[in-house]
Amino acid sequence: MGDVAMTVPVLQTLVKQHPYLRITVLSRAFFRPVFDGIPGVSFYGADIRGKHKGIPGLYRLYRELKGLGIDAVADLHNVLRSKILRLFFLAGGFRVVQIDKGRGEKKALTRERNKVFVPLKTTHRRYADVFEKLGYGIDMSRPVFSEKRELTGELRQLLGAEELTGRKTIGIAPFAAFRGKMYPPDLMEEVIRKLDEKGKYTLLLFGGGKEEKKALDALQSRYAHVVNVAGKLSFEQELALISNLDVMVAMDSGNAHLAAIYGVRTITLWGVTHPYAGFYPFGQDMDDALLPDREKYPLIPTSVYGNKFPGGYEDVMRTISPDEVVEKILKGI
Structure with a gap:
């Protein structure tokens, strides 16, 4: 959940600084509420245990996403499923950029011997770098936060x-x-x-x-x-x-x-x-x-x-x- 939540301030700032962009976030349907209310951002739920399961399911997902009129793909996860999707998009002629997770640097930071104890690039910056490589620079020193949500009567009743x-x-x-x-x-x-x-x-x-x-x-x-x-x-x-x-x-x-x-x-x-x-x-x-x-x-x-x-x-x-x-x-x- 943390990885998903960390994309939000980056996307908020991206669309604020590039208001003509239209972003489609692909993730599990459970996470849809996290992205509600972000201007220019829509959500597409992946059914990874159902119709999008396995390589045939991921190909089906690729075909569905392709139909949305996507111009480029930003892979902010860089795991097995997203790597397979990337291959489909690359074969389809799309621009694709994936996150550099800095695995080597993190290994040096966490190892017992010859530890390199220095601050690494933040995950938020790594996300922003993906969009920068696609041509959309982001100044993260001017961040945008999600708006406070209204407390419903049910929530107020729960609290007392x-x-x-x-x-x-x-x-x-x-x-x-x-x-x-x-x-x-x-x-x-x-x-x-x-x-x-x-x-x-x-x-x-x-x-x-x-x-x-x-x-x-x-x-x-x-x-x-x-x-x-x-x-x-x-x-x-x-x-x-x-x-x-x-x-x-x-x-x-x-x-x-x-x-x-x-x-x-x-x-x-x-x-x-x-x-x-x-x-x-x-x-x-x-x-x-x-x-x-x-x-x-x-x-x-x-x-x-x-x-x-x-x-x-x-x-x-x-x-x-x-x-x-x-x-x-x-x-x-």
């Missing part, structure tokens, strides 16, 4: 009318795809407890799977001003809530990037990954990144995605104290 009166709203997305970049649950609960006892904030908990929902329900039951929204809303409704937050607290995860596309202040907690790999939320102050102690854990970052780390690195995030997290949240809220 009293929770919307005179309170700041803090989103907390405590989970990540891999353990190596997830703040320990006991420490996160301490953060929630300290914020809840102040009585001035509404805390909205975001998550995904069945077990995550169960854990978040338990947190809601223990604290007065905590609302678990996991499993209760459509993706579109979650985006509306996120766009109205005063601050989002997240891991190096998709929710951080979703908040950032609306210009919501986003505090990120990092584990065995690191902002230097280029996945820092768009437009966010680097001071809002809370990092583990690299003097104690000098091999950080150990991987780009948080799925690999050596023995002894299981608890790197315990060097980020709950007090430090709370202090960062309250600064400027």
Whole structure:
């Protein structure tokens, strides 16, 4: 989800600076709401488990896209499916440019020996470079953010009318795809407890799977001003809530990037990954990144995605104290 969300500010800025362009975004249908409302941008949903499955399905998808009158193809993903689609478009005589993911640089950044610990080009810049190679330069120093979405009556009812009166709203997305970049649950609960006892904030908990929902329900039951929204809303409704937050607290995860596309202040907690790999939320102050102690854990970052780390690195995030997290949240809220 993070990769998809990171395309949004680039597309927003692209069409603002090149208003005559018409963009068709190809992705899974689930992600359609992320692109709603961007001028000049339409969405085409790929049915990768159905009619677009396998090479015959991808050829069918190519034929469908070709019928839209496309002039050029920007491959911002550069994975097996998109590579196959690229071959079809190239054979059809289309201009095609794919993202350079900088795999060699990222390997040097994350290896144990002879680590090259320097900031790499951001993923947003890598996306912008694809369009630049197609002839559409983008000045990312003049970014455009998605507009705040309206809270429907259903969302207001979920939050409770009293929770919307005179309170700041803090989103907390405590989970990540891999353990190596997830703040320990006991420490996160301490953060929630300290914020809840102040009585001035509404805390909205975001998550995904069945077990995550169960854990978040338990947190809601223990604290007065905590609302678990996991499993209760459509993706579109979650985006509306996120766009109205005063601050989002997240891991190096998709929710951080979703908040950032609306210009919501986003505090990120990092584990065995690191902002230097280029996945820092768009437009966010680097001071809002809370990092583990690299003097104690000098091999950080150990991987780009948080799925690999050596023995002894299981608890790197315990060097980020709950007090430090709370202090960062309250600064400027």
